Amino acid sequence: MRFTFRCVDPVADTPLLHSWVTQPYAAFWGMLSATETDVIDEYAKIQASGHHHALLGLDGGVPAFLMEEYLPASSPLAAAYPVLPGDAGMHLLVAPPSGDPEAGFTTAVMDAVLHRLFARPEVERVVVEPDARNTKIHALNERFGFLPAGVVGLPDKDALLSFCTRAGYLAARETLTPLKTTATTRTEDLQGAAAL
Template sequence: MSTASTRRPVYSHSVEGFGTVTITPVDPAADSALIHGWVTEDRARFWGMLEAGRELVQEIYEDVDRRTTHHAFLAHRDGEPVALLQTYDCAEDRICECYEVRPGDVGVHLLVGPAKGAAERGFTAGLMTAFLAFLFSDPACRRVVAEPDARNEKAVALLERTGFVLGPEIELPEIDLPEVYLPAKRARLAFLNAPV
């Protein structure tokens, strides 16, 4: 399923043997059906939106879209949507209550879309290559910080394979505001410094 977004890509990266990954800001209205389909699959249970309706998904990404500290992107490989990438300023997120934030820390969330057909060896590695190139293309990004659900062994293993250094488990606090609700979450910190 392709999206009807009229937003322009902000980054494109060719990965040898994988294809070209293009990163485009999420258009909440145009992309909510696609994202809803992804986040409500059982394999996305750690994303925390299994019971969300399409309208709620659109509202959540409209809220993200209004912020200057949090961003959501769709990644396409050779024109096909394959992943949802979210970034945030760690100093402006609930994670700042759980570790000592450094200047240049950029937080990330990644949801890989459902596979079409058989699983493809090296698929997530190809995506991670493009995502990290995108993140570190910003000279202000000195370190990428991930905080997957501590029970998500696949995500933690992917981060380790990609070169992240695992940190401690933390308890992200609940956020209950009129515009956003996030339950408390047991997470595993992981860090990757910018290449020198």
Template sequence: MSDRVFERIDPALGELAVRPVGDGDADLLARWFRHPKSRFWMAQDATPESVRAEFRAAAADPYIDAYMGLHRGAPRFLIEVYDPEHSELAGRFEHEVGDIGMHVLNAPTDTPVHGFTRAVMRFTMDYLFEERGATRVVVEPDVENTPIHKLNSWAGFTADRTVPLTGKEALLSFCTREAYASSAAKGAAQ
């Protein structure tokens, strides 16, 4: 029986899927987090033990889910899904029924695949809207993370305001189901 919770075939990249993060992912995730390209994840000092503890705590928390993203069966990205009303964002914006928070990290690589980052974002947004029933996706990337701001805009996110969060000044941004449906991300999928 597969432990995959969502999968799709991307026309250009092939199979993308997610499964729950497990203890066996700790070594790999610690390497990803320590990579300089992952600095905005704020886990540069990650060890397999700290990663294992973090994701065990997430698994016990009813308001957070962590998924290992697979490309053609191999781990290539990470998605965290959370309830913003039960996070550091609580009280920082007007929560709406159907809000879902999201973090995404692509594995650092020296051999990037053209279109991979956008395909992962589209896959993630499809998962949140289609499978998780989101009506609005909430993100809070570091204000200095220009590449993710561009990617978020491509997927239909609108920046709202900056908010101070632990370790960063965050750009609070929202994407409704309708904004995503009319975004360049969905247009590119046609």
């Protein structure tokens, strides 16, 4: 697989993460005005929670995206829908391109993230709750087999709750064009691919 993953170090990784989450393309991540101290505090809290975990996705050893996985039953989603055993929540933020955007890059990132989640036998479906206004991430989610269940009110946003089963992901994956020939999906076109 092209991408590897490592745990976020809330202190060491803060300058990098801060440079991503405070850019306009990441508006739906909800940290545009965050300080570096805010970022440290947020990711220290996530990593210590026991039910929410942040990972950096590396492309050739270079950080390329941020992935968060969490247990919906331990999140605000528990009040928004009937959580089932096997549900895994996911957030995704793709880094801004450092040069010319690579065709199909965001598609490859999403595929790697879903592959990682569904590689765990206990995961039956992946749950996402992006901002209801983030139409570009909704389109990417749909390409990978996510089905919308409706808009739910969460403490920080109105979110489009969507689910992707293992079977739905595998079926959608069969229809995707290989990375080298996929139409360009630039990071800025996805508002940071923030599935938050």
